[in-house]
Amino acid sequence: MMSDGRLVGDGSWDLHVQVTDLQVERVLRVKSDLHIGGVMLRLVEELGEY
Incomplete structure (x- = not known):
């Protein structure tokens, strides 16, 4: 189901x-199902401009 x-x-x-x-x-x-390493990787990729 989609919402917003x-x-x-x-x-x-x-x-x-x-x-x-x-x-x-x-x-x-x-x-x-996302492990802490995956969370850290996504965070670093998003903060790549620093």
Whole structure:
């Protein structure tokens, strides 16, 4: 089911991450099958401009 342009009911949620050293906050959409290494990789790719 779609709601506000997002798939609802797929088991995912918004993970709010704050990187204090860079003073930035990001929201990553994750599922339970994504391990912490995958979360870190996605975060680093998103923060690549630093």
